[in-house]
Amino acid sequence: MRRVIRFVQTVPPQWLELFLVFAAAFSCLLLTLVTGWAEAALRPLGLTLSLRGGLYVFVLALTVGVGIYAARRWREMAALKARYRAIFENVPVGIFQISVDGHFLMANQYVAELFGFTSVPEMMREVQDLGRQFYARPEERAALIAALEKNDVVTNMETQMRRRDGSLLWTLSNVRAARDAGGALTYFEGHVQDITARKESENLYRTLVDQSLVGVGILQSGHYVFANRAAAELFGYTVAELLALTNEQTAALIHADERADVAARIQDRLAGKKIPSHSILHIVRHDRSERWLEANANRIEYRGAPAILILLVDVTERKRAQDEMQLTLLQTAMRQDLNTALGRAGADLNGVLRSVTRIVSGALGDLCSVALVSADGAWVEPKAYAHIQREREAAFGELLGHTRLPVDHPILGRVVTAGEPLWIPRFTSEMIANLPVVPLTDYVLEFGLASYLVVPIRQGHDILGALGVLRERDGAPYTLQDQILLQEFADRSALAIANAQLVARLQTELEARRQAEAALRASVEQVELGQTVVPALTTPDELPPLLDSICERAARLLQTQIGGIYLCEPLQQRVRVVANYNTSRDYRGVTLQYGEGAAGRVVVTGKPLQLANYQTWEGRAQAYRNSEFGSVLAAPLFWQGQVIGVIALNDAAGRVFTDREVKLLELFADQAALTVPPVAPDL
Known part of the structure; x- marks a missing residue:
C-alpha cells in the first residue's frame, strides 16, 4: 500500500485528474451493465447507432469529464499565465529579447521606463538601432555581440547607456545568445538593472579615496590589486607601476630587517588569527630612500578571495x-x-x-x-x-x-x-x-x-x-x-x-727626584769611598772595579739595559772604553777618535747627546756597526772644566729620554768625575 501511495505522489496532478475522469466513466459503464437500467431508455439511440446502453453512458460520462477537466485546466493555465505576466511586468529588473540588428522583440515595462518611454509598444516603435540610440559608446554593443558569438553568455556587464531624453545611466546586464538549428544567432535575451546610484556612489567613494591624503591599498596574493594615488606616492610609484609589481618586488618594499616579520603577520591575518591591526612599517621607496609608515590592516573579501585592506600614513617626521x-x-x-x-x-x-x-x-x-x-x-x-x-x-x-x-x-x-x-x-x-x-x-x-x-x-x-x-x-x-x-x-x-x-707627571718627577737623591747619596758614598781608596791605588789595574760599579749604578738609575764609561787619552786624541755593564761582549779597550761615534762627539762638544736609534745614526762608529746598541744617552765627565771622559747608556731602539733623565745623568756624571782624576791615565 505504501508503494502505491509513493507512486501516486510522484504522478503529476494533471495526469492524476485525467485518470480519475476515466475511472469515473468506467465505473458508470460497469453500473449500467450490472443493473441494465439504461437499456430501455437508450434503446432507440442504440438501434440507430448500434450501441449498447452502458457504452452510451461511458461515452457520455467520459465526454463530460474530459470537458470539465479541460475547462479546469484552461482556467489554471490562464491564471498561471496572468501570474507570470504580472511577474514579468512588475519585476524590478528589465527583461528583454532583442534581434541581432538591434530591434526589441520583447521587453517588460521596466525596460521601457528605464530608457524613458511610457510603454513597451512606444519603445518598440521608436527604437530602430539599439546600439546607436541607447549606448553611450556604440562600440560597446559591437564588443558585446563579439563576446556572445564566442561564449554565448556574458554576465555582469556594466555599460553606460543613454535614455530617450539623452541623459546617461549605468546598467548591469546578463545576456544570452539564442541560435537556430544551424547555429546562427537569431536573437539575444537577458535582463538589465539600473545601477546608476551605485556607480555614482562608487565614483564618489573612488574620488574620495583618490583624493585622500591617507594611502589606501588592497594586498592580495602577495601583491597590490588596488591602491590610491596617496599609497602609490608613499612608495615612490604611480598607481599603475605599484599594481604592476611582482610578489618579490612588493615584498622588497619592506625593509630587509622587518620583511620576514611583516610577511608572517600578513599570513596570520589572512588565516583569521587575532593580531593587532596597528603597526609601524619601515619601507624602502622606489628611489631607495627609507620612510616609516603607520599602517592599519584588516582582513576583507575582495572579488571572492581573502585580502588585506591597508590604510597608510607617513609618520617619518614624527618618528624622527x-x-x-x-x-x-x-x-x-x-x-x-x-x-x-x-x-x-x-x-x-x-x-x-x-x-x-x-x-x-x-x-x-x-x-x-x-x-x-x-x-x-x-x-x-x-x-x-x-x-x-x-x-x-x-x-x-x-x-x-x-x-x-x-x-x-x-x-x-x-x-x-x-x-x-x-x-x-x-x-x-x-x-x-x-x-x-x-x-x-x-x-x-x-x-x-x-x-x-x-x-x-x-x-x-x-x-x-x-x-x-x-x-x-x-x-x-x-x-x-x-x-x-x-x-x-x-x-x-x-x-x-x-x-x-x-x-x-708630578708623580714621575717626584719619583725621579727620589731616585736622583738616592743616586746622589750613593755617589757621595762612592766618592767618599773613592777618596779613601785613591791614595792606596798605585797601578791602573785597581781602577776597573770602581768604574764598573759606577757604570752599573748609572744604568740602574735611568733603568737602561746597557752602560759604559769612556776615558780620554789627550795625547792620542781618542777615548777608550774602560768599563761596560750588561753588554753581549766585553768592549773594554775599544778606542774612538775624538768626534767619532757618540762618545767622541760628546768629548768634542762637551754636551750630552741623545739618539733614538744608534744603528740608523749617520755618525755611528765603525767599531759598533753590528752592536746591540739602540737608543743612546751620553754625558761628559768634567774635571776642573775639562772633559776627561763620557758615561754612555743604551736601551731598546725608539726610547726617547726625557729632559729630566738627561739632567739626572749629568748630575750623576759630575759626581762620578770626582772619583776618576787621581787614577785616570794620561791625566
Missing part, C-alpha cells in the same frame, strides 16, 4: 622627532654615566681612559680607542680601547696595542696637529686596501670596516690626543650627529685626562 627625543634622553644618561665614571677614576689616567672607551663604545660602537700625543710631541700612542664584544677587544689589542704613529700620519695627523675631525661615513674596498697602518689592515680584513670617525681631545689650545670609533662590517654609517656627540665626549674627557696626566 621621537627618535631624536629618545636619543637626547639617551645622550643625557650617557653624559651622566661619563661624568660619574670620570669622577670615580679620579687622577688615575688608565682608569679615566678605560671609562671613556667603555662608555663611548657602548654609545657609538663597535670599537672605541684613545690615542695620546707623546711627551715630545712626535708620536701618537694608543693608550686604551674597548669593544662591545670583549673577544674582539683582545684581538685589537694584540694588533695595535704597541703601535706608535707619527704625528704626521695620514689618518691621525690632521686630527692631532690641526684639531680637525676625521669622518669617513662609508669605507670602500679600495680605501680598506690602502690603509696606511698594516696592523689595522689585518684587523679590518678579519672583522670588516664600514664607517670611521675620529675627533681631537682638546684642553684649551693644546691637543692631548684623539678619540676614535669605528663600526665593523655591515654597520650603519656615522652621521654628523654622531660626530657632534663624539666631540662632546672628547671635550668632557679632556679635563680629566689633562688632570690625570699632570698628576702622572
